[in-house]
Amino acid sequence: MSLFNKGPLRNCPFCGGEPKLIKCGNHKEYLVYICSRCHESPVRLDEASVCEFGARRRWNQRTEEAEYIIKAYNRLQASTTIFTSSEGK
DSSP states (O other): OOTTOOSOOOOOTTTOOOEEEEEESTTSOEEEEEETTTOOOSSOGGGOBSSHHHHHHHHHOOOHHHHHHHHHHHHHHHHOOOOOOOTTO
């Protein structure tokens, strides 16, 4: 691990999965982290970085508003109950 890559990467804000570094761009010259489970990223591909440190910083960056929305969405998903119809039996 290089001097600039200190600190852990945060888990995926969408599903909690582990981040995976990928290369993107026409010549694979940019780096961005995506989730290894859901393959989503909070970083748009046009915001990809030219170095791993920048990609790590962008992945770990979260706004308070985004954190609130993600937590609210996860609570909603956890509390949603699927109702089945008993009609027609």
